[in-house]
Amino acid sequence: MGIIKENVSKDIKAQKAAQIENMSKIDQAFAKYNLEVDEAAVEKAVKRIIDEKVPANNTPEVKKFLYGSVELTSLHTTDTEESILAMIEKVNKQDSLYPGMPHVAAVCVYPVFVNLVRNSLEVDGVEITSVSGSFPSSQSRMEVKVAETQLAVADGATNIDIVLPVGKFLSEDYEGVADDISELKEACGDVPMKVILETCCLGSLSNVKRASILSMYAGADYIKTSTGKEKAGATPEGVYVMCQAIKEYYEQTGVMVGLKPAGGINTPMDAIVLYTIAQEVLGDKWLTNEMFRLGTSRLAQQLIDELNA
Template sequence: MSNSSKYKSALEKYNINLNDAEIKKEVDLLIKTKVVENDTIDVKKALFSFIDLTTLNSTDNDESVMKFTEKVNRFDSEFADLKNVAAICVYPNFAQVVKDTLEVENVNIACVSGGFPSSQTFIEVKIAETAMAIMEGADEIDIVISVGHFLNENYEEMCDEIEELKNTCKDKHLKVILETGALQTSSNIKKASILSMYSGADFIKTSTGKQQPAATPEAALVMCQAIKEYYDITGNKIGFKPAGGINTVNDALIYYTIVKEILGEEWLTNKLFRIGTSRLANLLLSEIRGEEVKFF
């Protein structure tokens, strides 16, 4: 079987003809009926521990990333009753800075790679960048699919890239960003989710945060449904990460609710559920403490 037909055969096992209006109705009903029961301090504490604390600015430098990491070090002593964030996410050239500065256990180093955020560069460059990020200390790699290949139905090229980058990562987690705002339809998001998982993604992630719209509840629902169906067919558990535009605690509660309702409570762990954000950290801490907190 050629690679091209291999991917089409994989897609045929799934319902990929989705109705955007129906997806929106399903999301609206979930938000209306289920979010309120998750609006608790315990859920907010859990959400905090799911955060990939992220700095991806053109103004980042060694000193700013060092200070960013030192706050994560201090968190354990200043908030001893809370679990720390899941990971610190930076550009690859700062992996060594984070590694040299990070003192706390159970916080991973994540790096965006592979020509982030556009994914528009040579595969050789993507592989080299990923390998260097891991060599410098990255535990996790976040890459973006080749959206242009996907929209042109060149699934083989897109999937081969993911497979090559997963081979580069070996046992390190590979998070594959779909850039859902560029995919335009629920059916496309479902197809991109399935193809990414079949190609080696350990997580699928909504967005880079560099393109609008970024994460949406509708995209999250479709991606979680794809993860569930993939698990039912293959037995492999794939993680989910919304990122980009998560500005309020209620936004985070909506994503938590979608994961809980579609995938179940076994996905409510930072091994299978992450949230890419920085601004959310202080907002969650403020609600947990019952007073304004400006720690991060």
């Protein structure tokens, strides 16, 4: 009887192995993860973190860390060379105006302003992030997306933020999504690339998990919540699921992928909540100004105001 059970077990394992071998590479990747997210359980976990852990992080030290993680962003239709230069001037003058504060992690602009930023930014260690790939819709020919990305890198971008092709994702063209991301990653060369999931458009937290895993397998160096151009931005629940995906991907591959919440981060407390979620799910290894970024246009000054109150 024991031999029969052993043979049956071997047959089942062989069948499963054959099934996996016949899957596409994307399906093989998905098979390693539980992509069905219990939304009620996520809400409960987030509520516990907010109630029990956030108060302890409402400190000057955490706020200074958050300031040093900010990607100071200007992505307006009304942006001008003058307005971008005014933003860069604030960064350049920070040491004299706010001694003891870290500098922001990056400035984030449209590709047309990258060369201007490169020539005017005087602070070492501040990255130049450019949105690219037909931001914010990602609805353009691939040749256009690649050319825009290559030009941004040539002009001096040291980070590139692209948008997941949400339409393809919602049509379940996962191979097409992965191909787009991989091609843009190749266009970036050695420059780190963030993939914006536009979580508010994905329909469910299960899709947030799936999009996170797909983006990382396709080459994302960071996953980012939002463009800030849609109906909503970063939510605690979405960030929690993205952190889970990053952790599980790291356990499977040994590759650390960064996190960038963006959009709708309106107060220091919003940022503290997201920081605390990352701390609880990912641990201190991810709590560096390189691995944890915040995309925002207003938070930096609010943090300075609170720290100097």
